[in-house]
Amino acid sequence: MVAAISYVFATTNFLNLPELILENGGLAFVAAYGAALLVLVLPTIVLELAVGQLTGRAPVQAFYHLSPVFKGIGISQVLFTLLVLATMTRFVGWLILFVFHLFWTIQADRPGLPWLNCKYFPELLSAPCRDAGSMANFTLAAHTKLSTMQQESSLVQFMSALERPSSSIADFGEFQYYLLAAQGLVWIVVFCGICFGVRWLGKVIPFSFMAAFSMMLALLIRACTMDGLIPILKIYLNATDWNKLADIHLWKLACEQAILASGIGFGAFITMGSYNRRSNNLVGDSILIVLGHALLTLMQVITVIGLVGFVVSKTGLNPLDVMDKGEAQMWHVLAYFSYLPNVKLWSGLLLFASIFILLNVFYLLSLSVLATLEDALGDRWSRCFPRFILALFVCSLTFAISLYFATQAGRHAYELVTGFLKYVTIFVILTCELFATAYFYCRFKIHFTSIYLYI
Template sequence: MEALKKVGRWLAPPPDRAEDGRDTWPSRTAFLLAAMGGCAGMGNLLRYPSQVYNNNGLQWFVPYLMAVFLIAIPALVLEIAIGQAYRGGSVVANNSLNHRLKGAGLSLLYVGFVVGPYFVVNLAWIMNYFRNSFISPLPWTGRGEEFYMRDVVANVDPIIGNLTDNGHAVLNYTRFPGVGMVGETVGWTAFTWFLVWLCIFRGVGLTGRVVYFTMGLPIVVTIILIGRSLSLENACEGVKLMWAQWHGGKLANGEIWQTACGQVFFSTGVGFGYFTSYASYNRKHSNAVVDAIVIVASNVLFENIAAFTVFGVVGFLGLWPQAGVRLGSFTVGFLTIPQAVTEMPGANFWAAALFFTLMVLGFSSAFAMLDAVVTLIMDSGTKCGRALVVTALTVISFLLSLPYCTEFGYYLLEGVDRWTNDVALVFVVFTECVSSTTVYRWHDVVGQVGLPSFVIYNFGYLGGMFIGVAIAHWVNAGAGAAAGLGVYAVCSIISSATGKAPDAKTPKYFAQSTMASRFWWLAFYSGNQLRRDLNGIVGHGNNWEIPTFWAPLLRYISAPVLAIVFSFSYPAFYRLRYEPLHILGFGIGHIALIIIALGFIVPRWFDVLIPPARRGEGHIPYAPGVMIDGDERSKRCSREVESGDSSSMEVPSSPAEK
């Protein structure tokens, strides 16, 4: 019995502990592999080729790389840095930024909790392929699309609805005759959720070992598949489809920008909340900036190299894109990669290896999304053990997967996936960019320039984006840009000309006049102070510091780009409003917006998710320009909770109140 216990402790070791008593990763490598595993999955091997196929040509890389460099990396630096610095998951860390951002933190976890159930159903379809890999000849040989849609997905064809000729009204709603459950999909879904439970029930000690396997095997198999795919006849024509064609006119269509942002967020994991949770188990002074760059760079490299596997087969099969036809998020991947395997010697062996690899790669993303929710509950101070929490959440997630296991589940998945990405995911990342650079330590700004100036400036900042994108859709892009920039410029001038004269130190470039000094406090202080406070922790020693341009990039580049991308959701939905499952998905996506709003308006409703000793961390004392790190804030809050002096948690908004 003792020997069995030793084996159990070796396979599922208890996690290490940091100085503050929090669980920690066994090593930095374990954290990086877990983070990479969270983002490197079916989104790379299956979803990414499908999105590139729908937007074929070099023009795809314009919005794609802009989303990577202007949004994904800065946002990931934020998510990792606050998790590591404030030692908590998404809700706890955002509460430490400001007590009104608890809803913003919860919205990130909501996105992952919505995606997880249908993501696992995709894994169940992969396991269906895995089972059929032992049949010779492979049953999808020569009938890839038919096998996928009829044998694996096994959905009944819907009766497609339509709009009136002028598009102003719905003539008929789409109907779905099939409502039964697909038994095999249910079985494999239950099995996959069991694997998820197995990987996270013990904590990061076990997860840190699992990821070595979940990341190593896929890389080896992918390299082999690339070689075989590129050796097929006419493979070069498929590669040209991705790398050697230019369709510049597509860049005028908002859909390609929306798709690129959604893909980058989906594949890198930005906006799902699990990076903050994972980073909270790092050593406090780990190198967060380098970690963020390595994670995103490895993901971009992996999915673009792995795409050769699919596009070699696209050329071999002659699967050329058709104008006006948009394939589902995973369709091309499910059709082309299995077909590539049928052309290999020992096809059954490689088919089994491929789909086992896809399963391993995929459920590392699945358990990352669920683990973020587990971290939320464990951080809240619950008395339930981790194993019980993981079990309960796994069962709930399985029940949420069941609607996708029906004979209309594929179409439900398409509707929920599209609008979760295009609405919820884009907006929660927009909220991250705006809130971290606007709300953080805003009392310092109000104390220096006055509340009216703060309100006027931010009305111009947010209102300019709203008015600009609205006019761009109603009139044209030029008019929208002029209107948005005009509103922002007018409000900036008014707020900078009428505010109080700041009495705290201002950078020399803005200290030459009172008006310029006010503008600096309004436009740059919050984000710059967050950068300084975080660098006191994550930029410790020889670590890379968060650069000066990081906060302005988030606020004035990332946020406006995301606002523009988000605005394309509504015209796109208007054209699909005859699809009931798209209507459902559109509504599910907007729940994230409601959570964010409620957190800002009634933050006390979310206090149950924060340990009592840490609820006051979001009330930062008035101290313009003074660095305040997480340790000082936690100690202050603990003293206030112990003394019962809740009034001291309220933050003065001016020097006089201080």
């Protein structure tokens, strides 16, 4: 149960929901997201847990046991998982680099942070340079925004100094050893988490989950005790437009966000369900997972909204001018801390919380791939290739796939791959998964009353 809740405790909603809510009707979007959780996510989690619990196998063999025709769905889930893990490795690697330079400034007793302050780090930044949390005027857009993601900002210059990006994806360039080492460290940690089996992982994940939850709770308390919380909440309430519920675009965004944030369609819930007893109450577990996801999402969203409200109260900017979505929002949140005292403390809490959260996702997705290999080899071959060796193979393979992201062309490759993987492939796989299970129920005339066996 803790593993499943930690899996849906992702950074996706932390980075995307605050702006999505404000742009798409306020509470109307919240209602649509809640409906998507109930109508789409909850039944799919029940379905995936039931498939895993019934077959006792990872995705490939699980769908093969349902019907050999649908074995390809499990294979596509595993291949897609490998690509997603390789892509996410770059993001986690950057978080580790931020942590490394945070400790470097503390050890060297240097003021400020290299991604926030221009004047203290001339070896990494160059003129013209503007602090990431400062305001920049855009005459063409006729308004003012934070300079976080502009070419002259300290954050972009800091990342460019470490990455030295090439002009195009075709210009491979050289490996960037800071990023390469950080990505390697990610997979060393993941290997240490999964190599000793499920029982060991059952101890690692609760520790990571509680560490991340405690840090996020500290950030939530800080965000709720700063100026600007009440005014920003009023802005969100005033943005509510219930008529937008008639707009199909809003429902599309809500369903996309619910799918990406809950992690359905990757096969992880099938793998987790395969370790349950057949008499396990999977419907009750699924309800608790969705409720846990909703509560953790509320905590994350309020944290970001509180920070945005504080920055808006200090700068007088429009809330949408200090927010973004996806990875860019993480860099914006780091820039928010430049307006707070003890900037290194709060930056460290956010970075460590995000790393722990994402590592839990890595553990469980890697376990799904590992369990698939164990199913394919069978008991006899598993004696020749124990879990330790298979875990090393999985981690080495995924690290090898991620190597291109550690080159000078890595930034361009990352932008290309993330758009394709997150917004096309997962929906195709999920559709096929739902179709396969529906076919199985209808073809063999299995009635819904059989679900009571798992309640």
